[in-house]
Ligand SMILES: Nc1ncnc2c1ncn2[C@@H]1O[C@H](COP(=O)(O)OP(=O)(O)OP(=O)(O)O)[C@@H](O)[C@H]1O
């Protein structure tokens with residue numbers, strides 16, 4: 001229970017003290033120490049002073065009273081009240097601490113006192129009584145004006161009377177209070193000087209740490225040019241050196257990584273360009289040469305069937321012409337898939353429409369195509385090709401893996417970015433690796449691919465490519 005409370009208090013304390021800066025912590029420690037030391041010393045000095053001064057006061061009380069008793073004897077014996085008064089007044093003026101003095105005669109009555117017109121206070125007479133054989137007797141009276149050391153000294157063994165003197169503590173208290181005030185003032189001054197000096201020192205001490213912290217934050221944000229100076233030849237200096245070599249190593253590794261990445265990108269883009277070039281060449285070849293040959297073959301077969309006399313040969317020639325026409329169609333489709341000339345001639349939207357139509361027919365799929373923001377200006381050729389290939393590859397995946405009924409393709413250009421979304425309602429998949437072809441093409445153009453897919457809930461590919 002108690003330890004839980006302690007732990008709770010400590011947690012609360014640390015929540016506050018731990019949150020302030022190192023500078024404030026050090027200042028707090030210095031201020032706390034100075035105050036603790038100053039207040040401790042003040043309290044100790046005050047207690048000691050009061051103790052010794054009280055002891056002195058008591059001694060003084062005894063000696064003053066005995067002196068009074070000795071000197072008053074004769075006057076009392078001859079009953080000289082005037083001289084007794086005189087003596088009492090003298091006693092009072094000679095010692096600032098004396099509050100009052102009086103003499104009691106052998107009947108126990110006050111013979112003379114220093115209270116003047118105010119009158120003798122009730123109860124004071126019996127507040128202290130000395131037995132006849134007492135040397136002296138002191139009691140401490142608690143009055144309105146503080147403690148009073150009241151001492152009684154019997155005169156002639158009490159046969160003549162008793163001398164009583166009261167010494168007030170007020171003077172002593174004033175002296176002690178003045179010393180205490182001086183000590184407290186000193187403590188405050190020392191605190192101010194201590195805090196100023198330690199503020200300066202902590203500023204010097206923590207500057208390199210703050211530098212390091214800032215540099216580390218900058219490195220965390222990816223700025224690897226950060227270096228910190230070695231301020232001092234101590235642990236913080238060592239830390240600065242280690243920090244610098246660490247950032248250097250990081251910068252070097254990062255440089256190598258970037259170089260490798262550039263190399264890879266250059267390689268991949270070379271491969272893609274070569275692939276495109278090759279597809280273009282084959283498509284052109286198919287169109288210019290193969291299609292032409294097949295067309296002449298068809299024309300030849302037509303004239304052959306015209307000149308044929310035998311119906312069997314004529315029918316055979318017609319059949320062959322049909323096969324040739326189908327092959328021409330296939331070759332044409334193949335050429336379009338390899339490199340749709342519309343992409344070069346009319347642009348991406350038309351090419352995509354063709355491509356989507358082709359997939360709908362070939363794979364018995366319903367595919368929505370939405371193109372926005374591409375009416376006014378054409379995209380750069382490499383972006384158009386990449387988008388076309390990505391849609392092609394995405395739809396091929398839908399056809400091959402998704403078992404989907406419907407799919408949709410959306411392409412939109414807005415705020416300097418082209419977004420392509422290829423979605424299907426198929427079975428979805430877990431593995432988010434794969435799809436390297438699409439990812440690679442997107443990243444080569446400074447864009448990215450995001451895949452959203454859940455088992456049984458279809459697949460969405462989000463492609464973003466920045467364009468100027
Ligand atoms: N639309 C989709 N629906 C369901 N699964 C898919 C879909 N697209 C991709 N996948 C899964 O992701 C895997 C990786 O696709 P990726 O296109 O990279 O390779 P692939 O289609 O298998 O081969 P290829 O290199 O010929 O394209 C596929 O094998 C398939 O399991």
Ligand SMILES: [Mg+2]
Nearest residue numbers: 393396397400
């Ligand atoms: Mg695939």
